[in-house]
Structure formats: structure tokens, C-alpha cells
Amino acid sequence: MSSGLAITQAPSPNFDARALPITMIVLHYTGMESAEAAIARLRDPEAKVSAHYVVDEDGSILQLVDEDKRAWHAGRSHWRGITDVNSASIGIEIVNPGHEFGYHNFTDAQMGALIPLVADIKARHAITRGNVVGHSDVAPARKQDPGELFNWHALARLRLALPRPTRNLVDPGWPDAGFMLALERFGYNVEDGEAAVTAFQRRFRPELIDGEVDGECRCILLALLLPKPQGED
Template sequence: MTIIETPSPNFDERALPVTMIVLHYTGMIDAQSAIDRLRDPAAKVSAHYVVAEDGTVLRMVAEDKRAWHAGRSHWRGIEDVNSASVGIEIVNPGHEFGYRPFPPQQIEALIPLVAAIKERHGIGRGDIVGHSDVAPARKRDPGELFPWGQLARLRLALPRPTRNLMDPMWTEGGFCLALERFGYDVSDRMAAIMAFQRRFRPELIDGEVDAECRMILLALLLPKPQGDD
């Protein structure tokens, strides 16, 4: 895999070991605008890698440094997600500028990048997450069009459970307690539910806790989620 060095000055020292990968979309009008912003000292944002739509991979921050990609975020008890994660920006205009499917060549470049980082740091597939998972009240990326199933088939993400599903009949409060146990910040209940749906039930993102959501979450809390992916 060819990686183009494109350094950003926006980084500092890690305070935690790397245990996560956070996937983003750039959410800007084009790739160059995103790259320029990620390298602008005044913007105070960065990522370790950028994956362009044509499959070009840029490295902006060394993995042993703390890039500034996650902002105010939380996952499985970790509040300083930047310190504990490698951040990958995937070029896509996002919901604000014309959200669209991710091209095959882009995902084909992303997969070996994620696989290498996962192997290097011993990251579990449950800790390969989207920006919306770690910051549900603020973010929607990489969004409902991101092909999580393709990554899950390669054990680079959790699958959507599809087999042996049972409805635990939780109330909304019970569902949110389970969602918190799984890893989400549930201080904004609606945002957390929608982030979960965006990730695991993207065809219907309505913030309503239904039987399908309950069954999926219960299965994810089991030791080995069973899915077709």
C-alpha cells in the first residue's frame, strides 16, 4: 500500500495507548478543501490518515502522536478518544454538501489500511467505530451509506446481528442502559439511539426504540454476535 506523506502540524502527545480506530467522512465540498483544513494550524483539527475517493492514502500525523479528529467524545469509558485512537478521514462531501456512496476504489484502499492499524495495535473489532458512535450528539459521519458490512466480513468491524435474535422487551430506559453498557454516551438519549441505528440499522433512523433495535443490541452484547456479514 502506497502512502503519501502529507504532514499536518496539528498534533500533540498521546496520554493513552491506542485501542480504537475512528472513521470519519471529511464533510467538505472537495478533497483539497478537507486536506487544506486538516493542515491549517488555525483550524486545530487533523487526522492520522485521509483516504481519497480514488483510493489515494495520505498520512498526516504519525500513529504514535495524538491527532485532533474526535473532539468531545466518549467510547467505552474513554473520554480522551483522541489519545486512544487512530483517526481516518474518508473523503466524502457528507450530509451538508451532497452525501453519496463511497466509491469501491476508496473502500478497497481503506480496508488494508484499517487491517494494518488493527493488527499493529491489537485493536478489537468492537473498537473500530464511526465518529457518530463516539460523539452521537454532534456527528453523523461516516453515515448510513458507509459499508460497515464489507468491513465486518473481514472482521474489521462488528457485524449486524441477524441470527438467533430475541427481543428482551426493554423499555426505552432499559435500552439506553444497555446502549451505555455497549459503549455509547447516552446523555442525549435520542442522539444515542439514532447513532446506534445509523451504525447497525441504517435503513430506518428514527430515534424510536423498536423490537428490531432491542434484538440487535442484545445480540451485540453477547460474546459472539452472529450475523450474515
């Protein structure tokens, strides 16, 4: 359990042993019609899915799996050379119906609970900002969550995630193949190029998600590859 936070234990049987040290936090939305349905599924041995934590819309936090265990939240995923993302990460499910059931803004109470939870986990495991990611970042061909409505800025301004670069942007003029090489260097799986670009846009340019490489995308990615991304954060 994370110290200093009000967390209710709701154990799930869906876990196994880690094979890697914890170096990542992966944020999800539940993508189901209700919190109750999502929590029941995450605790159902037949479903074979779980997460370490669930943050409900009222800000309450459940812990389903101990952090030293490997929860089954990321599925087939890849980030910065790691293919067993479950072994390397803490998974946090944020209650939201998702794109299928009426996607909407995350509540202030949720963000108010999520931020100290992420801060606590990040500090205890010495996780870098660049490894606090969304499910769509690690599985771009399969997932959209937590989606374009998630307030990454709220985390970034507290140095809990990378900011969207906004200052001193320069277009490197890469061809699309060069952009893909840079995107892979940053951390994405680019086997499905359009899906990878879409995931990148959903995370760093959510107002226009079209899967197409343009000058703004090149500017943002180049800035992210620099030692210190410069944003409003």
C-alpha cells in the same frame, strides 16, 4: 507509515502527545465540498483539526500525523469509558462531501484502500472489532459521519468491525430506560438518549433512522452484547 501500503506523506502540524495507548480506530467523512479543501483544513494550524490518514475517492492515502502522536479528529467524544478518544485512537478521514454538501456512496476505490489500511492498523495495535467505530458512535449528539451509506458490512465480513446481528434474534423486551442502560454498557454516551439511539441505528440499522427504540433495535443490541454477535458476516 503502515507497511505494504502506498501512502503519501502530507504532514499536519495539528497534533500533540498521546496520554493513552492506542485501542480504537475512528472513521470519519471529510464533510467538505472537495478533497483539496478538506486536506487543506486538516493541515491548517489555525483550524486545529487533523487526522492520521485521509483516504481520497480514487483510493489514494495520505498520512498527516504519525500514529504515535495524538491527532485532533474526534473532538468531545466518549466510547466505552474513554473520554479522551483522540489519545486512544487512530483517526481516518474518508473523502465524501457528507450530509451538508451532497452525501453519496463511498467509492469502490476508497473501500479498496480503506480495508487494508484498517486491517494493518488493527493488527499492529491489537484493536478489537468493537473498537472500530464511526465518529457518530463516539460523538452521537454532534456528528453523523461516516453515515448510513458507509459499507460497514465490507469491514465486518473480514472481521475488521462488528457485524450487524441477523441470526437468532430475540427481543428482550426492555423498557426504553433498560435499552439506554444496555446501550451505555455497549459503549455509547447516552446523555442525549435520542441522539444515542440515532447513532446506533445509523451504524447497525441504517435503513430506518428515527431515534426511537423499537423491537428490532432491542434485538440487535442484545445480540451485540453477547460474546459472539451472529451476522451474515
